[in-house]
Amino acid sequence: MLEGQYDHKKIEPYWSEKFAEIFRANPDTPKKKFCITIPPPNITGSLHIGHALNMTIQDVISRYKRMQGFEVLWVPGTDHAGIATQHVVSRELEKKGMKRENLGREEFLKFVDEWREYSQKRIMEQMKKLCLSVDWSANRFTLDEGYRKAVAKAFAELYKRGFIYQGDYIVNWCPSCKTALSDLEVEFSEENGKLYYILYPFEKGLREGIYVATTRPETLLGDTAVAVHPEDKRYKDVNEVFVPLVWRKVKVIRDEKVDMNFGTGAVKITPFHDFADFEIAREHKLEGIKIMNEDGVITYGDYEGLDRFVARKKIVEDLEKLGLLQKIEDYKIRIGKCYRCKTIVEPLVSKQWFLKMKELSQKAIEVVETNKVKFLADQWKNLYLSWMRNVRDWCISRQIWWGHQIPVSTCKECGEKFLNYDGEQEWNSCPKCGSEKSEREKDVLDTWFSSALWPFAVLGWPEQTKKLKAFYPTDVLVTGFDIIFFWVARMIVMGLFFTEEVPFRKVYVHGLIRDEKGQKMSKTKGNVLDPLDLIEKYGSDSLRFSLCVLSSQIKDIKLSEKTIESYYHFMNKIWNAAKFVIMNVENPKKNFQPKTLPQMWILAKLSSCIEKAKEYFEDYKINQAAMEIYEFFWNDFCDWYIEISKVEMQDDKISQSAKNTLFFVLETSLRILHPFCPAITSHIWDEMRGKYDIESESEFLSYAPFPDFEYKEETCLEFGEKLISVAKEIRSIKDEVGFKVSDKVQAKVLTGDDKELKRALEENIKWLEKLSGANIDIIEGEEVPEGFIPSSGKGVVVAISSEGAKLKESIQKMGKELAETEKEFDRVKKRLSNTDFLEKADTEVIQEHKKRLEELGIRIEFLKKRIEILSKFANK
């Protein structure tokens, strides 16, 4: 017996704990396998609403597949998030007055590990509250023991086969985090800057030369050339100029990349502090000069020791003094900032480790082109491909402490670099000279290097575990589009390289969650919706259902609390419908035959709901599946069948079959609803198992089969709808002429010469009268009896006694409808007299139009009549 009102707080704590225990995938079962690996959340903070969406989608898919009979493994886990975590922990320590640098690597990592434990615990608690069906025994971390082996193995393989190299290269450098960043870790924004026009004279002291425009004047310290376009006539005869202030004589080179129309058409070249210049310098074999250190402090000439921005000011001043500064213009510049600490990134040449991507990416492009990895929705495929086709080498080293240390040592004796760990064995001695004295690389690997191994590493790779054999390749990856490059692409590359299989067959890409105005949620704006607050307030079932309905593979999601509240109402509806059924049904029979039209109708509706829901699930259209069941449950089951059943249960002959129907529809609905709102459905199902004899292999709804009930009765659907429309018509005309719902009126239902309709009406008269609040006479023919007002509906004609009626609406409205209907009639008629249409359109379509024309004709006659009757009535 369900007690009292729906209260998620009484249900969810129990089920969230239960769900954490009962999902343990068995690789040995003969069942078909289904596997999802979670995009592991960072251990930097708590989960936000985007995580809730991401995880809910995965859970709905997992639960559906599980109920479809698959052995489902959904692997949870967390990501160590190198830079981000190091940053967060450093800040925490600073609050306590401690500095990372003073602690030293080992001590610092102890603190990080404490943080990790704390954070993982918190994330796990949050995930539990979402009622997810993950297998917690499979929980992984990108820096756990097994993962260390996997990463070392991966690095060693790539290294041995020549895909990893170390080199001096220009990278994005964060002077605050003091590490290299990959292209993807830099956020660009348009900002107000200046464009400085500086004279590079032909001779020191001379006021003649080339004007060069730059946004970063301080870099002139490292200039080793000036470039102009080969066809730029202005500079045809200029071959050398002096870099001002440092008075270095540099060549004027010709390069087609220079835009003649921008600025002065001449570009200064600073190979070691600018990406484009680095490229040009390579092609022209120019030297570079490093003028800045890793703190962003100038290390060159008179400006040594000055911060880069202080130096800029000073240099501009000095140029001005010398009259070498022509002008300064306001200019919009693209500024790159560290995605983590927002410090302005400095392009800097340094020694880094790189992964060669070109060759590795070939297969990864192929599998997506041929849909071996299929993106949902399709358009993300293009985004992926365009990035992959222009992929650049990936800088995989990071100058931080928290992460997978690069397993390479350098021999102190002979300088040989060698692998010191391949996932199985460790070495100290130099393979070349045998010396035991070597130094380990200090750098760690980019976090995404380890994340790229996720789908197979979490299943035990490089060991050929049972799990790996049973569940790999995984089935679907669910993620936001913002990490298609960061993560998805790299997983595909690594998966193909190490396992020779795609890591997943489908990539479900969902949008980002925004606030109700469409703005990005951020703590500073104060518009964040915290999933835990929402769960506290509305329950995880309501939150989950909302996220499912709103989920879209294309658009971002605008979420407001109102939406969640409305689905809380739906949970309440489920609760109350269940309460009603359990209250009224004692001994439901299985394999029963429906006895009445409404029973057959609701079963046919249920059957069609199941069919559609399944289709949507198979296409991963979760929002539509959710809407389908929502509409069935509320509009068909609650609004109609439950109401009808109240009448049916009073008739001994059909009472039992009504109860059977109520029970069956509720129990089946719970199964369809379960993937979306597992807690409330599990709770109710449990209650039902206590009271009734439910056949199920499992004690949990989560493992009960998804319904495959089929009941296709077109006639029942048709007549069911017809009778319902009769009830609606009577309600409608009652309201229109001022009767209350509870007023019992006299009504006539006109059946024309439709014998079947007449019989159906007769058989269902009791509930029709109850639900419409009328005494109904069924009469043949089409003539509205004297003293009765016809309703305005388009189906079966119904009319109610005019006694006591007060006409509320004006008949103008009907005139408007009449005019519109006549217009529509003409349109259809015209189309039907069009020979092209008759020749080219499908016969079915033509038939439909003919039928429609007939109906419109009848409608017009009816409306005219109705206006006539109502005018008479109104004039009284």
Place this chain on the structure above:
RNA sequence: AGGCGGAUAGCUCAGAGGUAGAGCGUUGGCCUUACAAGCCAAAGGUCGAGGGUUCGAGUCCCUCUCCGCCUACCA
């Protein structure tokens, strides 16, 4: 600058060659014994603009406008 996406009821969105849909909101009426977190009824739309294909276009094609996102070495 290029690429992608969006534009449908007051709001949020679904749909997609053959009669414009839902939820929320609004208005009016109901405490009808599962549910007032509810029930009943109603109002509300030349489907962004223009052109084309078609017997027929929210739906397919082209152009444009506005909005969003992504990519790019214009210093």
